[in-house]
Amino acid sequence: MSTMMTDSETTEARGAPLPSVRRLPLYLNVVRALRDSGREMVSCTHIAEELQADPTQVRKDLAITGITGKPKVGYDAVELIEAIEVFLGWNNISDAFLAGVGNLGTALLGYRRFENLGMNIVAAFDSNQTKVGRTVEGRKILPLSRMTNLASRMHIHIGVLAVPASAAQTVADQMVEGGILAIWNFTTARLNVPSNVIVERADFSQSLAALTSRLKRTLKS
Amino acid sequence: MSTMMTDSETTEARGAPLPSVRRLPLYLNVVRALRDSGREMVSCTHIAEELQADPTQVRKDLAITGITGKPKVGYDAVELIEAIEVFLGWNNISDAFLAGVGNLGTALLGYRRFENLGMNIVAAFDSNQTKVGRTVEGRKILPLSRMTNLASRMHIHIGVLAVPASAAQTVADQMVEGGILAIWNFTTARLNVPSNVIVERADFSQSLAALTSRLKRTLKS
DNA sequence: TAGATTGTTAATCGATTAACAATC
DNA sequence: TAGATTGTTAATCGATTAACAATC
Incomplete structure (x- = not known):
């Protein structure tokens, strides 16, 4: 059972990395602000710049929410907000x-x-x-x-x-x-x-x- | 300059591990309580038990303050408190x-x-x-x-x-x-x-x- | 002394960063 | 199309945990 465990199974078992989870509110905050200013698509590059973080890290962190983006354009802002909220359990108060x-x-x-x-x-x-x-x-x-x-x-x-x-x-x-x-x-x-x-x-x-x-x-x- | 750097030099350069620094207040809190209850010597084992943490981790964390303990007995509580406070800059308000x-x-x-x-x-x-x-x-x-x-x-x-x-x-x-x-x-x-x-x-x-x-x-x- | 605990070195583990093919 | 960005796999890095000799 230990050696045959797939990646998704282990993630399921112990949950997403806590450091990633803790960063999600920062992304959420940024993306909400971008959405409010009328932006429809956001890229990891853009989020990372805003937070002075590493784009690859942002992408990996967002991946734990299950969202998928479009190469060259990024993620739909509204979808991304929803994905983070659902992941954190913030969609319902x-x-x-x-x-x-x-x-x-x-x-x-x-x-x-x-x-x-x-x-x-x-x-x-x-x-x-x-x-x-x-x-x-x-x-x-x-x-x-x-x-x-x-x-x-x-x-x-x-x-x-x-x-x-x-x-x-x-x-x-x-x-x-x-x-x-x-x-x-x-x-x-x-x-x-x-x-x-x-x-x-x-x-x-x-x-x-x-x-x-x-x-x-x-x-x- | 990169390969010839000793351990203490790198520690000097980038400071103690942040996770360790963040745990120090927890130890400080425990040791202060023990001192107030009259205890003179405290061991990592004891602190770890109190916090449900790993004794080895406690020992490593405390080491960044420069304190030295005595095998078999542990650390002098008052000294340890002082060492943590000095390390964090909490000795002077x-x-x-x-x-x-x-x-x-x-x-x-x-x-x-x-x-x-x-x-x-x-x-x-x-x-x-x-x-x-x-x-x-x-x-x-x-x-x-x-x-x-x-x-x-x-x-x-x-x-x-x-x-x-x-x-x-x-x-x-x-x-x-x-x-x-x-x-x-x-x-x-x-x-x-x-x-x-x-x-x-x-x-x-x-x-x-x-x-x-x-x-x-x-x-x- | 014997046994518990320190200090330190080595092994493991997990997270971050880099590399790169896929693709819109 | 060309170039930017995604998703993913591999490499690196650092932190945690384990092992163990030294010692009070």
């Missing part, structure tokens, strides 16, 4: 729950661009009694104790975790209990979840580490 | 400017953990006259028009960009003009900056893409 309406949680509630990213935060939860009942960014804050039940009743798949690190595991457990399958973790805590539950880290420290370590090199030279 | 005090900018202003990440946002700027003069999270919002001048007078190196995408390039230009050397870009815009200026992307879409594409696979199976 997914409802999500937010836990933790502090500074960051409030910002996430107000982040309008999520609709371009296939996500919609439909409810926000907090354990702080003084916050519960208040309306933030058009959504009423509900008590955290109601999250599990509501998640399972509403068949929510995505949980956005923006609570203090000390509460992260407890709240994550409640999300899992409510049937949530993917946790977008904005805390610094590591989460223990069943193997079928996805955790995607979104904490700032890793990005900042890349910035400051490079800056340190700049300053030394 | 760097002052930073924030441009754009919207939802996200406000959250960043209120993000207390930056002090653990070697950064301090010392001033916030916005072009919106109704925001200017207001105090947010203890800092008075200044007019964007003053940013360039202040950045150069205060020798600010880090600019946090949280303005609308449409203004991103203009504000980035102003940051560069003010002598800022590293831009932490929270917008979706691609920035054109001189080659000596560092841009680190911090927009959510790439992380969310990783989450939703994996979720889509989960739901299909």
Whole structure:
């Protein structure tokens, strides 16, 4: 079974390369802008130029969505947008729950661009009694104790975790209990979840580490 | 010059592997917690277990900081923390400017953990006259028009960009003009900056893409 | 001492880049 | 048609993982 596996079978088995997946939103952003400016066909060369990337890499990345282009002309912009959106699951908006309406949680509630990213935060939860009942960014804050039940009743798949690190595991457990399958973790805590539950880290420290370590090199030279 | 380059020379030339650099904050977080709980020595095995990572990888990653450990016992926790902080440039707090005090900018202003990440946002700027003069999270919002001048007078190196995408390039230009050397870009815009200026992307879409594409696979199976 | 862990070298793996035939 | 671009295969590159001697 191992040696006889074809390329498409292995891709099927482990999914597309994560680096490629992470680049797709960049392409999507560029192609949407080009479409909005009236362009019908876009080539990898063009996208790559815009992003200062390698055209071959762009082509390989786009290939994971299954799109096919036309030699000499490129890809149909509308088709390409659709292909990326479908691949990422952004063609249908997914409802999500937010836990933790502090500074960051409030910002996430107000982040309008999520609709371009296939996500919609439909409810926000907090354990702080003084916050519960208040309306933030058009959504009423509900008590955290109601999250599990509501998640399972509403068949929510995505949980956005923006609570203090000390509460992260407890709240994550409640999300899992409510049937949530993917946790977008904005805390610094590591989460223990069943193997079928996805955790995607979104904490700032890793990005900042890349910035400051490079800056340190700049300053030394 | 190419074939005769030693390993340390190439490392010097292109810096440590970026994936390793990005993992350092995770280790730092774990080791700080262990130190706070009274532990003096920590081993890679232990750190790896905590993070569900590979011990060999942890050891290699830590090696880029220059720390040396003791066989059988591991690393001195305090030394290790110091080594990571120094490597990342987090041992001395760097002052930073924030441009754009919207939802996200406000959250960043209120993000207390930056002090653990070697950064301090010392001033916030916005072009919106109704925001200017207001105090947010203890800092008075200044007019964007003053940013360039202040950045150069205060020798600010880090600019946090949280303005609308449409203004991103203009504000980035102003940051560069003010002598800022590293831009932490929270917008979706691609920035054109001189080659000596560092841009680190911090927009959510790439992380969310990783989450939703994996979720889509989960739901299909 | 014995055994666990470090530091380092070698092997593997996967992602990026290059090459090139097919084609609109 | 000629030339640009696709799709795909091969080569390169870098990161991860494995192996193992050194050592506290």
